[in-house]
Amino acid sequence: MNRVLRVGALARVEGEGALHLTIDDGTVTAARLRIFEPPRFFEAFLRGRRHTEPPDLTSRVCGICPVAYQMSACRAVEDACGVTVDGQLAALRRLLYCGEWIESQTLHIHLLHAPDFLGQDSAIQLAREHRAAVERGLRIKQAGNAIVELLGGRSIHPVNIRVGGFHRVPGRAELRALAERLRPARDDALAALRWVAGFDFPEAECQADLFALAEPDCYAIDGGTPTVLPYGQERRAFPLRDFTAHVVEEQVPYSHALHARLDGRRHLCGSLARYAISGHLLPAPVRQAAREAGLDGECRNPYRSIVIRAVEVLYALEEALRLIDDYDPPPRPAVDVPPRAGTGHGATEAPRGMLYHRYALDADGIVTDARLIPPTSQNQGAIEDDLRRIVQHRLTGSEATDTELTRLAERAIRNHDPCISCSAHFLDLTVERGPGG
Amino acid sequence: MTTQARPRLAVFKFASCDGCQLTLLDCEDELLPLAGEVDIAYFLEASSAVEPGPYDLALVDGSITTAEDAERIRHIRAESRHLVSIGACATAGGVQALRNFADVAEFRDIVYARPEYIETLATSTPIAAHVPVDLELQGCPIDRGQLLEVITAFLAGRKPDIPRHSVCFACKRRGTPCVTVAHGTPCLGPVTHAGCGALCPSYGRGCYGCFGPSGSVNMPAMIPLLRSDGLSDQDVLRLLHTFNVAAFAELETTEEAPHRWARPEGERS
Structure with missing residues (x-):
């Protein structure tokens, strides 16, 4: 007889789903991340819209990473229209994206993930014992918000982003004032990195293929070539236009999110993948700080993703300051993007991983087809593998209570900062145990 | 406490x-x-x-x-x-x-x-x-x-102070020149609920209605204005049909309003 247990709700993730574990004779036979995401049909209602509309419309997929949606949408539409945005406009976009990385990664580190390592239920509880650390995190987050608010108008669903560039670009003085706010945040970010590096990290290894964009000369954020680093093998890359030939989404009956596979295998994108693929391109001081934090080359321990996120926050602040230093206001806030018939592809590194957009336009610039592949649908398979491996590992040790297994399973999921936005509410963990479970 | x-x-x-x-x-x-x-x-x-x-x-x-x-x-x-x-x-x-x-x-x-x-x-x-x-x-x-x-x-224990006026009031308070008057930019400010701080016009962009309808909306005056600023009927619909589509739709029942909910012929894929 199978035992079915409902033990609480998964919290501190963006959005809701459920988790289902089946344990038979001490063996995890099924580990499923169920997403009850009520479908919102973005790809359907994008049809018939103008080519200028996807950045604003798709930002509403996610309130946590709207800039990622706006940037992938802009790149895809511009690709369809044969327009390249470069120079200082591209630099401003990268600066804006740094802002989102800082705020979103800092949110995850301090408010969602750190409580797991310190045995607390929330950052508010955490603040009772570690108030200075939580306040430091909130200050770093504010610095990220300040970038997005200056360049975008507001931090959630910014209004100043358009196909071709911006509606208005800042003057030098505005950015210099911003830099004054970022400099102390950089010191805070280094302190935060040292703080998380001191946490206890259980042993674990994620064996999925790692997948991230790669640039020739810098840590990829707002563009690059899709690059795969399989477990124990050499890296390979493919052109962005071939994305959907490699990354194939399939439906599973238990989830409203599509599951994606990369060349038939489970893969993982996000911080672990980015650091493994582009970590060597980080500037020397950031690499040094990462080494001191215990990161050396490729890291496949998902618990340590919090350290990599902290490295990325430090890098984003360094990079933002560099971009501000080099800033020279562009002559126009946007380049023209006249519509033409065609298909365009865009991919950028959302904080949680690669976000791909594809649009087909007719000659008048009306969207005839749209495709969005978010990082969480790509990561679902790898998260389930991780869950199975981590719970299995625990079961081979001493007796584990259901409460303990639940906490462990939730942690295994939060390691990957899944963005289950646009989803329904209850996130129940179901553990089914067979007779010997 | x-x-x-x-x-x-x-x-x-x-x-x-x-x-x-x-x-x-x-x-x-x-x-x-x-x-x-x-x-x-x-x-x-x-x-x-x-x-x-x-x-x-x-x-x-x-x-x-x-x-x-x-x-x-x-x-x-x-x-x-x-x-x-x-x-x-x-x-x-x-x-x-x-x-x-x-x-x-x-x-x-x-x-x-x-x-x-x-x-x-x-x-x-x-x-x-x-x-x-x-x-x-x-x-x-x-x-x-x-x-x-x-x-x-x-x-x-008091009533929140959330004014129901339009984005136009917020632009005036902020001292932002009217983007419609100055540049002929189509703007939903006159019918949109204030609260954002009139962000879009301050960035040189027309309001796109993300706060939904204000307390007093005059759609029969708004729509001809959008048309005279160069929007086609379909573009007027697209502008109103975003994040608050259902709220604006309730207000579009006048003679002047383009109350055609299906996408126009020829654009249906």
Whole structure:
């Protein structure tokens, strides 16, 4: 007889789903991340819209990473229209994206993930014992918000982003004032990195293929070539236009999110993948700080993703300051993007991983087809593998209570900062145990 | 004040992008002081500690799009002394209410290869369509300052000061020259609820209506103005049919308004 247990709700993730574990004779036979995401049909209602509309419309997929949606949408539409945005406009976009990385990664580190390592239920509880650390995190987050608010108008669903560039670009003085706010945040970010590096990290290894964009000369954020680093093998890359030939989404009956596979295998994108693929391109001081934090080359321990996120926050602040230093206001806030018939592809590194957009336009610039592949649908398979491996590992040790297994399973999921936005509410963990479970 | 005496705050989410409840976590300076004033009893995005109701103040983010959620909001209402719906999804059905004006079966087939796995209602509806709501806070996303005003007013036992005037008033207060008058830029400011601080015009962009309709909307005057600023009827529809589509749609029933919900012929794919 199978035992079915409902033990609480998964919290501190963006959005809701459920988790289902089946344990038979001490063996995890099924580990499923169920997403009850009520479908919102973005790809359907994008049809018939103008080519200028996807950045604003798709930002509403996610309130946590709207800039990622706006940037992938802009790149895809511009690709369809044969327009390249470069120079200082591209630099401003990268600066804006740094802002989102800082705020979103800092949110995850301090408010969602750190409580797991310190045995607390929330950052508010955490603040009772570690108030200075939580306040430091909130200050770093504010610095990220300040970038997005200056360049975008507001931090959630910014209004100043358009196909071709911006509606208005800042003057030098505005950015210099911003830099004054970022400099102390950089010191805070280094302190935060040292703080998380001191946490206890259980042993674990994620064996999925790692997948991230790669640039020739810098840590990829707002563009690059899709690059795969399989477990124990050499890296390979493919052109962005071939994305959907490699990354194939399939439906599973238990989830409203599509599951994606990369060349038939489970893969993982996000911080672990980015650091493994582009970590060597980080500037020397950031690499040094990462080494001191215990990161050396490729890291496949998902618990340590919090350290990599902290490295990325430090890098984003360094990079933002560099971009501000080099800033020279562009002559126009946007380049023209006249519509033409065609298909365009865009991919950028959302904080949680690669976000791909594809649009087909007719000659008048009306969207005839749209495709969005978010990082969480790509990561679902790898998260389930991780869950199975981590719970299995625990079961081979001493007796584990259901409460303990639940906490462990939730942690295994939060390691990957899944963005289950646009989803329904209850996130129940179901553990089914067979007779010997 | 003892722990027991603190008002109990709950935050619930339905179909949405999470952005409006995230606004609470974006109150960096106020978050920890607020946690001292209220007992955050239910806020899954922020805390694994989940306390059962009743709640003194429930903030509800998101729209109702499944039969299960229609049931869930009734339970939440029964457990909540005050219920405030926050954001365009909760107050107007959100961007996903575009389905209300289309064929959902067709929508589902475009996104999912196996539509039989997907459970959804044909419409996305605001919270107030299902249960009585004490206050609707508009915006896509809501404004941080307005959210804090709602919570502060609740703690003080007074009515929140959320003016129902249009974005035009906010532009005047901010001293932003009118983008329509100065540049002929199509702008929904005259019919859109204030609260954003008139952001778009300050960036040289026309308002795109993300806060939904203001308290006094004159659509028969608005639509010819948009046309004279160069928008086709289809573009007027596109501008009104975004995050607050259902709220603006209710106002578009006059002779002058282009009340054609289906996409124009020739643009249907």
